[in-house]
Amino acid sequence: MADARLFGERDEFEAKISTWAQRLLAPYIEGLKQRAKDALPPDRHGKEFNDAIWGTIVLRPLEVVVLDSPLLQRLRRIRQLGVVHLVYPSAEHTRFEHSIGAVAQIARIVSALNERGQDHPVIDEGWTNLLRLTALCHDVGHGVMSHVSEKALTENFAEVETIEFEFADAVNEAEKPRLSEIAAYYIIGSPTFAELVDLAQTVTHDHTLPQKPTTLMQRAVVGATIRDDIPLLQETISGPFDADKLDYMTRDAHMTGVPIVTDINRLVRKVRAITLPAERLPEEVGRAVEAGHAYYVLTGISLSGGRTLDELMIGRALLYDKLYRHQKVRAAEVMVAAIFQQLAPHAPDGPAMVAYALDDADLFDLDDGALARLGINDPAALGPALEIARDLASRLRDRRLFVRAYAFAQNMPLDPYRSEVQHWRGLEQLRRAARSSSERGQLIDRIATELGIVLAGLGMDALIDELPGNDVRPFLWIDPPHAPEQGSDIPRAYLIGDDGEWIRFRDDYAETLGWSTAYPLTRDLGFLFTTPELAPYAFIATEKVLRHDFQVKTPKSMLPYARRTDGEVRPLKHVLAAGGYYDSSAYDLRPLPERLRRADVGKRLRDIVDALRGYEGPVREGHAGKQASLINEDRAMNWLRQFESDELTDAALQVLANVRMVGRRSIASTLRNFLQHHEDLHGGALCPLGEPKDSSAILTYYSEDVAPEFGLVVQSLREALTTDKPVILVDDFIGSGRQSISLFEHLLGVERTVELNEVREQALPENLQEALRTRSVAVVFAAGTTEGAQRLQVRLAELGVNAEVHVGLLELPTVRDERIFASPRQQAAFLERCAYVGKQLLINEEVGHSAKWAEDKGLGYGDSGYLVIFPYNTPTQTLTALWAGGDVDGVPWEPLFPRRPKR
Amino acid sequence: MATRMTADDFFTGLLAALAYKGRKVISIRGDRFDAILADVFNDLKEHAPEHDLDLRFRIKPHFIHGDSVTVRDAIAAATLADLISLDNPEYQDVRFKIGRDDAEFFLNTLPAGKQLYLDLADRFLERYEDPDSVRNAA
DSSP, X not given: OOOGGGGHHHHHXXXXXXXXXXXXXXXXXXXXXXHHHHTOOOOOSOEEEEETTTEEEEEXXXXXXXXXXXXXXXXXXXXXXXXXXXXXXXXXXXXXXXXHHHHHHHHHHHHHHHHSSOSSOSSOHHHHHHHHHHHHHTTTTOOTTTHXXXXXXXXXXXXXXXXXXXXXXXXXXXXXXXXHHHHHHHHHTSHHHHHHHHHHHHXXXXXXXXXXXXXXXXXXXXXXXXXXXXXXGGGGTSSTTOHXXXXXXXXXHHHHTOOOOOOHHHHHHTEEEEEEOGGGSOHHHHTTSOSOOSOEEEEEEEGGGHHHHHHHHHHHHHHIXXXXXXXXXXXXXXXXXXXXXXXXXXXXXXHHHHHHHOOHHHHHHOOHHHHHHTTOOOGGGGTHHHHHHHHHHHHHHTTOOOEEEEEEOSSOTTOTTTTOHHHHHHHHHHHHHHHSHHHHHHHHHHHHHHHHHHHHHTTOTHHHHTSGGGOSGGGEEEEOOOOOOSOOSGGGOEEEOTTSOEEEHHHHSTTHHHHHHHHHHTTOOEEEEEOTTTHHHHHHHHHHHHHHHHOOOOOGGGTGGGTOOHHHHHHHHHXXXXXXXXXTSOGGGSOOOGGGGSHHHHHHHHHHHHHTTTOOOOOOTTOTTSOSOSOOHHHHHHHHGGGOSHHHHHHHHHHHHTOEEOOHHHHHHHHHHHHHTOGGGTTOEEEESSOTTSTHHHHHHHHTTTGGGGTOEEOOHHHHTTSOOOEEEEEEXXXXXXXXXXXXXXXXXXXXXXXXXXXXXXXXXHHHHHHHHTSOEEEEEEEEOHHHHHHHHHHHHHTTOOEEEEEEEOSOOBTTOGGGSSOHHHHHHHHHXXXXXXXXXXOBGGGTBOHHHHGGGTTSGGGOOBOEEOSSXXXXXXXXXHHOOEEETTEEEOOSSOOOOOO | OOEEEOHHHHHHHHHHHHHHTTOOEEEOOTTHHHHHHHHHHHHHHHTHHHHTEEEOOOOOOOTTTOOXXXXXXXXXXXXXXXXXXXXXXXXXXXXXXXXXXXXXXXXXXXXXXXXXXHHHHHHHHXXXXXXXXXXXXX
């Protein structure tokens, strides 16, 4: 037996909703009892309804009695699509006509099942009537604004969410139930509803329903089996192609004017039923029903109708994207959630029941009468909460909706930071925080606090004073990106062939769920919504909070999605910057320096990026599929803006224009020129100076481009030394020469004169050490310094290696070249700044990099300030500010050409 | 106060743990994947009090069709979050888009701690790699 303590919230909800239904129906039931007592002649004709979608719909007398009850009549006051009418004005249709429409669809489905593929009808009159009545009542559990209220309550009130979990634990067929389904289950299962149906049967003299009809209806609304011999009969109410779906998709599309491709009429024509012995039932179906029937009826769609289900999926995806996720619909929905957030804590019956105390009109008004229906009899006691709720309600009523202030997604269009690990990880954390009600609340709190600072900094505090409660928090809301939920049950359908064989739709059309979900998936964004007055300030506040808390950077491509413009935001940022608002913030948050707004910058940046196209930089594991290059105009701009002053920014622009990338062609050219003058090395072995993990391995690969010309063969050094070939070792860069010296000392097993704490393979065996000393060796570098080459040459001679050291590119661009700068003064200022930045970035006491150690490396190791990069990495001799990241005086510094850390 | 774990946390953590263990691809064809996840979830639910966890989701494959709405929604959410991709042409193979470094980062920042998710991944793989693993009964 289930532990009663485990179902506290659910039990409480069941009791409350049942009591609510009972109170609602009591007068009507009394009237029916009187009618029964009076034994008036029953109505034999029912009613005809003119429906905008399906034409004439006829309801049977029993159905009319139920329809006339307050339980169903209240559905006239609940819009099918919640707040969508604020965007699509015609979307005023209600749950009421949808419920009637569902009856029409169930009738068509049942007719199709009875007519097609069978010798006899499989569903008799009584069961048909049961299904019709269930379709009519399937939405009795909806509250104000339909799904809007249940989403708002579930996502913001833990006790409501708990009702759903406890229901799922208690009811076998439920996994992720919605509040409306749970309410319908309990309402239909209540004694009051049973009495209603019983009296309806009595007054209409209609006793065609099966025994215990409300129990069967209750089971059907949660998808439980209702007939063992027709195991999927309940799916005509809640299933792959159920009456609900067939009506709402058609109705919603028609009433909003959104075209969808779903051909409902054709789909209904494809509905099938086959009669099977137990052993031919799908195993999973057979497992769910009792044995003992001679035959079972399997329901589905004809094999030739599979594509109609595809169309259903397409239609669903289109409606999801165009209607339910329309950004203005979402804005209005969060306003409803904001109202609930104010009122629900004060509702005596708890948050879940708020949805049933109010109807749509109440939510736009929130007068004392509405509050009284909520159980709030002393509105003044609510204090600011009431004022805020009424303000929000009036905004909804007058369509003064929230607007987008900030937009984000995991994959943002043209995101120049996509390759940056921190940014990517930060977006993932942001996404999860935005989806968690507790973390979302904390995030909103931080944004609200920051917004207060922004407004104060701009002298705009009055905007807060104008808000009810003098609090911005209720007027800020994060709505995260969402994948379409409820996984779609459409793929569960069975496809039935003319030969009576069946196959599951999802086995035959395995790809359908994937591609139909992919469409809305790739388009969905998260937003911060707020009032139009607060929006530009909220953008600034949110951008800063997300940068600081999540290391998320805001691509400028996202401004239009947030309906912000640079022209609107920049002046505000300048005022804030002047007041010190950004003093400890990352540079990419700050307003763009004046120098970088000049007309020449765009072309100059494009030229720089073009010249360095091909630079990829280190790729982090798992990020290979993301943006290929770290060099793009936005990142270059962000590096430049770190220099703040116009003079330094101008200098930095010049410096960037002089960065030289030594690529594949340079390396091939170096090797070719060298070998043309060294015939003694022809036919030799081309080897990397280093191990497979070093960049020399890439150089060797590039060098192979010229290998055929000189009869060279690429080998590892160990391999080459087992032959008598001359050896040409290649590497990309030689700075001081210390690294190369250290490598040779290690290979030859001698005591190191240079210790770089690098992890290396074992030294060469003695015979190979001897071999290295007794043959012709060349060491070729694509670029480097004369000093480094000479130092290596000398050390190799000391080690007994007969080697010639050659460097291809000796004239390296460097910040020490005054020709790069407009004036010596500018150069001096730039070097001073870079030296300071570089030193700050290199200090790391944990690895022994003290301030003293970093002192002469501020401009790069060797203090040379080279402006050289390779497509795959950057030498440490290059200007430190270009490749090192970290903090400078507490402010993050972003490198443009980050290095992969040595191991 | 118990540590809340949402479906997002569970799936992000499980996927991260699988990526951490070097897994590259997982098949979600049919309902076996859902059933295995249900088993893993039920194990977790059983031991939730020991870990002081408040599980804010359920995984219960459909009693007939065997697929789980929670699992399918989570796959869509994980795709939206760029943690995984679904291979063309049938979208039946989940390919991990995160490497070990990112996986470790997520494992260290999710509620309940890295080891819990690694244990979940072990239980998942134990069943996934056993062709005779029993489908969870509804």
